[in-house]
Amino acid sequence: MAELIHTFADHGDDVNSCAFSDTFLATCSLDKAIRVYTLNDFKEVPFSPLRGHTYGVHCCCFSSKSPILASCSTDGKTILWSMDNGQILATFRQPTDSPVRVCRFSPSSLYLASGAADGTVVLWNVPLLKMHRSSSVKDGSLVACTFCPRGNIVVTGSSCGDLTAWDENMRCLQEKKAHDLGVACCDFSSQTVTTSFSQVLSWFSLGFEMICKGTLSGHSAPVLALHSILCPSFLFYGNKPRCVLHILNHHNRYVTACAFASAHPLLATGSMDKTVCVWKLGNNKNDLTGKSETFIPPFNDTVEHWSEDDVRTWLSEEGLSEVEHLFKVNNIDGKELLNLTKDVLLQDLKIESLGIRNKILRKIEELKNTLNSAVSDAPGEFLCPITCEVMKDPVIASDGYSYERTAIESWISAKRTSPMTNLPLENLLLTPNRTLKMALMRWLETPSQPTPGM
Structure with a gap:
């Protein structure tokens, strides 16, 4: 499903962010540099590295409408770079001079949002190269930011765990407690997705109300980055986050950045090991929606809370679709699933094949083991x-x-x-x-x- 095709080891410190345009991959690091590579041969462009920040660079992103790259740094600056020659087009200084942790272009590239360590968020008018509006969150540092697909709402995430939705004039539409340990990153797809340090939650916008739609709990350590792919089926089955499709193991330290390429089947990951990996994703439907490595419960932490539909979805994903109708007829939900025995499968569900009965029981046991290892009883x-x-x-x-x-x-x-x-x-x-x-x-x-x- 995913093949490692290139590794960059040019940075001298932790890689903090990576971003794709149609033709370039940009990476930035605590070494104060931004590096730019072409996607046709993965060679560094002649004007790279870009050096204009005096401290570590935390985030970089491309404009979707023009050859411009934005970067932000602890030095309190957000810089716009020309992707024609690597020259600085403009430098935006955060009004409070606070370290800038995140920057993001709106879909139309009319605005660029920058969020800082003191909680301030600024909307910059890119064509006019000046500030449009600014505001600030009540508590915490801003470390995450994203625009909705229409561009009329920007969502920020703070180190206190809050998600805040703003309109184009930086009026607060809603503030939502999303995570206990801080929001590390957030991104929109057809649904809004946010991450914390210990789990991943999916959110969607209903008017101006953000509602928690589900929880993904496949990670065993802090979640530091995420990026939604344009194909919703890569992350979602129907409207529910379901399972881990593939696990990539290559970096030897924390993965701090990831990005999908919209025009290519590519994924980039950056790490504290100072490297950036480029992965080629499967380009057929079976690769993107095939058998998962590890099933993760859709909403609840325990199987006993699963609905009958959840059980049948699990059966399908485990290659047991031929018995879905029997589970439906017998109204098997999560609690009953855990109590199934060989006798029940044979006598009540009328599953005559010994092989299928054994497979069902084996998959149930694997599911129990997965949940026992993923969910702790500790406060x-x-x-x-x-x-x-x-x-x-x-x-x-x-x-x-x-x-x-x-x-x-x-x-x-x-x-x-x-x-x-x-x-x-x-x-x-x-x-x-x-x-x-x-x-x-x-x-x-x-x-x-x-x-x-x-």
Whole structure:
């Protein structure tokens, strides 16, 4: 379904973002540079790298209407670059000089939005090269931004976990608590999609109301980036996020960026390992909507909450469509699915084939194992935001969050920023969280709770 066709290793530090145009791939990094490659031969263009920022570059994006690339940086600037010669066309300075974490063109490229660490968001008029409107969120840093397909609504995501919808005049339409641990990225498809540090949620706009439509929980560590593909079936079956279609394993550190090419079957991923990988996606329907590697429950964390339709969808995706009608006739929902036995399958559902009965029971067992490994009984405050595992030695970092000691020590040894906000840590002091550790010990001593790792 996806084949690695090229790896770029030109950056000298973490890759923060990547973006496609019809002819170019752009990447940016903490090394202060933006690099541009052609898609026909994956060679770096003569005017690359682009150097105009004085600090790390956090985000880059292409205009869909003209050969212009935008980039933003900790230096408080958003720069427009010509893709004809690499020259700077304009420099937009955030009114507060706060580090700019994200930038995004509107679909028409009339506007460019820039979001900053102090919570300010600015709409720049690109043709006039001046500020159109600005506003700010109540709390947190802005680290995510996207325009709806019509371009009349822009959604921002903050480190506090809020999604905020704005109109073209930066009037707040709605503010929604989306994630507990901060929104890392957001993007629109036919539905709106947002990510947090621990899970992926899909949202859609109903008028000016954002409603949580489903949860994807396939990741076991912080989710730092996502990008929706133009073909909705790649991510969605019908109107529900269903399953993991393919897992790409190549980077050896956190994947911090991803982007689909609208004009080519290509996916780019960037990582803290300083590399960018380009993947060629399957170009036929079976490749994009075929058998999944891991089934993820559509809305609820447990199978027992599945509807009869969810069960039949699962059967179809597991290659058991020939028994869907029998499950429908017998009104098998998620709770009944978990209690199926060989005798029930034979006597009640009248499935005479021993092979099919064994396959159904084997798939149910695999499903239970997947859910048991993906869903923890531990309260959220006991889980380390980096490892998503129950902490044994919780410490408080200077960002105010608690982490497993070994995990945060490993993190700050490579990158001295907060895993939660991506902002520089004031200091590297780690303070034991004795209150949390005592609560952890009480929870672990409760007979009904399993010991982590057992």
